[in-house]
Amino acid sequence: DTAVSQTPKYLVTQMGNDKSIKCEQNLGHDTMYWYKQDSKKFLKIMFSYNNKELIINETVPNRFSPKSPDKAHLNLHINSLELGDSAVYFCASSLSTLAKNIQYFGAGTRLSVL
Amino acid sequence: EDQVTQSPEALRLQEGESSSLNCSYTVSGLRGLFWYRQDPGKGPEFLFTLYSAGEEKEKERLKATLTKKESFLHITAPKPEDSATYLCAVQAGSGNTGKLIFGQGTTLQVKP
Numbered sequence: 001d002t003a004v005s006q007t008p009k010y011l012v013t014q015m016g017n018d019k020s021i022k023c024e025q026n027l028g029h030d031t032m033y034w035y036k037q038d039s040k041k042f043l044k045i046m047f048s049y050n051n052k053e054l055i056i057n058e059t060v061p062n063r064f065s066p067k068s069p070d071k072a073h074l075n076l077h078i079n080s081l082e083l084g085d086s087a088v089y090f091c092a093s094s095l096s097t098l099a100k101n102i103q104y105f106g107a108g109t110r111l112s113v114l
Numbered sequence: 115e116d117q118v119t120q121s122p123e124a125l126r127l128q129e130g131e132s133s134s135l136n137c138s139y140t141v142s143g144l145r146g147l148f149w150y151r152q153d154p155g156k157g158p159e160f161l162f163t164l165y166s167a168g169e170e171k172e173k174e175r176l177k178a179t180l181t182k183k184e185s186f187l188h189i190t191a192p193k194p195e196d197s198a199t200y201l202c203a204v205q206a207g208s209g210n211t212g213k214l215i216f217g218q219g220t221t222l223q224v225k226p
């Protein structure tokens with residue numbers, strides 16, 4: 001069983017469309033994250049939820065809206081997609097926000113905006 | 115501003131040729147430093163976490179060390195299967211958010 005799973009793995013879409021990426025973890029963790037990895041492999045945090053509450057919201061355009069229906073799921077909805085949104089998006093989870101808690105990553109969703 | 119810098123960006127080694135990867139950090143209040151390995155098309159995979167200067171951790175051919183300003187990932191007698199991108203990340207500051215700040219990674223290629 002995959003600990004942190006994301007769907008879809010690949011997403012190709014046109015500019016201006018709206019799309020969603022889903023993430024689920026079966027580790028029983030309280031905290032989930034979304035990261036964006038650009039073409040230079042630089043990983044940057046976007047959002048974090050702890051027990052379904054938003055605790056990190058970096059300077060991300062408000063076209064990006066995370067939603068956490070329960071502790072095991074964190075979805076990412078993107079409105080009006082732009083070329084610059086093309087990247088790999090990773091979901092991660094950890095037991096809590098404490099430093100000793102390891103973050104476990106999903107396999108990523110490669111988004112290509114044409 | 116908190117910053118993490120990794121060097122070199124890319125490293126090519128012959129099988130068996132030991133070397134070190136560097137991760138320098140400038141943060142206010144280090145709470146933890148993490149090393150991850152990332153294979154092409156996959157998510158980062160946890161390797162080590164270090165919390166205080168002087169701490170060391172080992173796993174097979176890898177050894178991570180930490181000082182007050184940097185961390186090293188030493189690779190002893192590497193094999194081709196060690197080829198990957200190695201990412202360093204820190205948790206810092208007083209806020210308990212779990213936020214990781216990543217470096218840009220070092221891509222290691224080990225040739226047989």
